[in-house]
Amino acid sequence: MSTLPKIEPADATEPTAEVLAEVKKALGSVPNMAKTMANSPALVRGWLALSGALGGGVLPAPVRERLALATAEYNRCEYCLSAHTFIGSKVAKLDPDEIERARHADSADAHVAALLALSDTIARGRGTIDGAALSSARAAGVTDAEIAEVVGNLALNILTNYFNILADTDNEFPVVAPHEA
Known part of the structure; x- marks a missing residue:
């Protein structure tokens, strides 16, 4: 409740x-x-x-959905995992393998994988990352605009994750539980 x-x-x-x-x-x-x-x-x-x-930024909806899935998995937010699995599948047209990979901050697409790895590194470091992580993202073709928007999406997703965890929001989506820690 x-x-x-x-x-x-x-x-x-x-x-x-x-x-x-x-x-x-x-x-x-x-x-x-x-x-x-x-x-x-x-x-x-x-x-x-x-x-x-x-x-309205440079990151398309399927990438934003993957970022949301990775952050929800990291923060163990069942509501957001459920919502973004549903939206990722039905709206962004992500296949089940890509949805599962996103939950592990990975993608079959090397550029998307670099964005997810960057977001995951930022989240785990609470905003602090080493130069190697940023260099790796840039070497994979990640632009400055994408780096900035990864941070913006991370902030948005942390907001909704923390809110839904605290509020224990009633889940109207097909339930997707976080993986075991």
């Missing part, structure tokens, strides 16, 4: 109703995470703004 109440759009008052309408307009539906985040309309707006901005 969730540790924070879920606010249904039909029951919401302003400004919560307005922000949930923004979520529905942006996503086509209002996931339980947004309903739970709606305890703070400012948080929902921040999540939507960062997600929308990164959606």
Whole structure:
């Protein structure tokens, strides 16, 4: 059971109703995470703004979904693993092997693998990485814009992972459990 109440759009008052309408307009539906985040309309707006901005960046949706899967696995967030496995499969059209590889910060695509390795290194180092990791990413063709957006996606994914773990958000997606540690 969730540790924070879920606010249904039909029951919401302003400004919560307005922000949930923004979520529905942006996503086509209002996931339980947004309903739970709606305890703070400012948080929902921040999540939507960062997600929308990164959606217009250089990293395409299938890469962003892989980054989300790797971070959710690392942080052991069942809600985000479930959501991004579903979105990765149905929307980004990732095959099951690529979804599984992403959970291990890997990809059959060398460039995507370099992005995932970089994100994983940043997460595990809490922002600190050595020059060799950055050189390795650049040698694989990772651009400065991609490096910056990896950090942005990592921040977005840590936000949603930590929120959903703390809130114990009710999972409306087919359940995907983290691998055993």
